[in-house]
Amino acid sequence: MDHPLRIGIWALVHGNRAALHDPEEPYDASWRRNRDLVLEAEALGYDCVLVAQHTMNPHHPDLGQLEAWTASAALAAQTSRIEIIAAIKPMLYHPVALAKMATQIEEISGGRFAINLVNAWNRKEIEDAGLVFREHDERYAYGAEWLSVVERLMRGEKLDHQGTYFQVKDYVLRPAGQFRSRPTIYVGGESPPARDLVAAQADVWFINGQPLENVQALIADVRARPRQGAPVRFGLSTFVIARETEAEAQQAYQRLLALAKQDTDIKAYVKANTDPAVAMRKTQAKYESVGTNGGTSGGTVGSYDQVAERIAQFHAAGIETLLTQFQPFEPEMRRFARHVMPRLERLRSTRRVAAPSLA
Structure with missing residues (x-):
């Protein structure tokens, strides 16, 4: 493995990640909590934070919701090492405006900023704002053109673009390229159009949590697609429950599972507003788990040693960035x-020493 493993966290943009009603974690999606969370994560050695984008809370309209891009700018100013990854739904921002915001946060962070393009699953969030929620495959066509405009503007290119969805005439953004050519581009989604977009335009593919064999097949599929430039890198979401023993971890898992089963109204609300064509929802329906974006379905529930070993297996399969969720x-x-990070380092060191010499 020549790619180092990076461990990140999900920001709590809409509060709890596994169950809403948890006496051990009262609901709190405030800026203050998220700021303190990210500052502590940086101090603990985490490498990145994903700030998901929702304008309205996807679980219940009366719940608080952190705004991704203003929060990311503030986090960029208050941190010094951690990578700030801000998610973006292309239909919410014109690419020129978004590219300018991205280059500004890149400057604020000193070259630690990334965007995560997601083509959206929440129909209500878009349509209730008076915007067009295109059908699944067209959202990816729209997103591909949108990203091609943003990418070139973030590079500081002078852009003249006449496309299906956007017309941009002789536009250039400054400053740009002060720290590197442009911010990193993550892309989410697992459908065939999403994989085409990843192969064509992403630096990193963000895969939702699922069993190891699924992840291996997804990585092999994208690696086999036509690609120009550097190879695609891979990230994975997972919800972690780690304890001294497997039995203790399973007990903690069952506690969260029981709490999550109380959220029937939330699940009905989310289902009613979800585009049924979204691949993530189809995959999640196959597995019992807690947490969002695949949750625990990747198998990261167990003893400290078991969890470290499973993460090492994902790393060996090609996962470079692991974005973790927890509760509380x-x-x-x-x-x-x-408990887990030191074990991961020891596993990596042991395997590096044990690797056969090429001399």
Whole structure:
């Protein structure tokens, strides 16, 4: 493995990641909590944070919701090492305006910023704002053109673009390229159009949590697609429950599972607003798990040694960036940093020493 493993976290943009009603984690999606969370994650050694984008809370309209791009700018100013990844739904921002915001946050962060393009699953969020929620495959065509405009503007190119969805005449953004050619581009989605977009335009493909064999097949599929430039890198989401023993971890898992089953109204609300063509929802329906974006279906529930070994297996399969979720978030994030991160480093060192010499 010549790619180092990077461990990141999900920001709590809409509060709890596994179950809404948890006595150990009262609901809180505030800026103050997220700021403190990310600053602590940086101090603990986490490498990146994903700030998902929703304008309205996807679980219930009365719940608080952190705004991704203003929060990311503020996080960029208050951190010093951690990568800030801000998700973006292309239909919410014109590419010229978004590219300017991205280059500004890149400057604020000193070259630690990334965008995560997601083509959206929440129909209500878009249509209730008076915007067009295109059908699944057209959203990817729209997103591909949108991203091609943003990418060139972030590079500082003078752009003249006449496309299906956007017309941009002799546009150039400054400053640009102060720290590197442009911010990193992550892309989410697992449908065939999403994989085409990843192969054509992404630096990193962000895969939702699922079993190892699924992830291996997804990586092989994208690696086999036509590609110009550097190879695609891969990230994975997972919800982690790690304890001293497997039995303790399973007990913690069952607690969250029972709490999550109480959220029937939330699940009905999400289902009613979800485009049924979204691949993520189809995949998630196959597995019992807790957490969002695949949750625990990747198998990261167990003893500290078991969880470290499973993450090492994903790393060996090609996963470079692991974005973790926890509940209650802060104490479990600390537990992971204290008990699992050192085991991952030891596993990596042992395997590096044990690798056969090429001399």
